Amino acid sequence: MVIDVSNQLVITDCFVIASASNERQVNAIVDEVEEKMRRAGYKPARREGGREGRWTLLDYVDIVVHIQHQDEREYYALDRLWRDCPTIPVDLDVPATSTTDGDGAS
Template sequence: MTATADAVELATRAAQAAASKLATDVVVIDVSEQLVITDCFVIASAANERQVNAIVDEVEEKLREAGHKPVRREGGREGRWTLLDYVDVVVHVQHEDERNYYALERLWRDCPTIPVDLEPHGEDGA
């Protein structure tokens, strides 16, 4: 089983929103073979707490505009690691220190990454 087209589209929107707020090392991982609870992880990082919060706000706003609300939000406003759970897609926005320490990509290295165009398209994009 691979990630559904809807999950890939949602993950792509989230990745583009994160990139628009200058998130670094944005990656989408297809975890559908390993997890039954979700299809994709979006992982993005930022250099400071303020930027982590700005990225999270942008992801939530862009996905809300597309008709999606997170069913769960973890991490509060500390700005170190925030998780947004959209059921089929889980978005992790991490401070660079947390990203390096927890190394989620290494944990999920057996899962394929999904190539995404980080430039937004449509009415807001190019």
């Protein structure tokens, strides 16, 4: 979920809220977000949360990414807290990665 908080906060424009059902998946999402952002030339201004896999916050100034364990997402309910803010539609259909067998066929 992406929430436009620009009219409510001066410190950032958007919150990205993602969750997973276990700590390992939370950490994998954190690693992937950091890797993709690093490749795009961005480093977080701040990173909160440890490797426990419960809740990690990545602050990229204009965008703050919250990656939470599902239990934390339900308990802290950031979605409800910011429900008066507009959401930004995101296409979650990620194209499948194709592999080739050497002759160019997938």
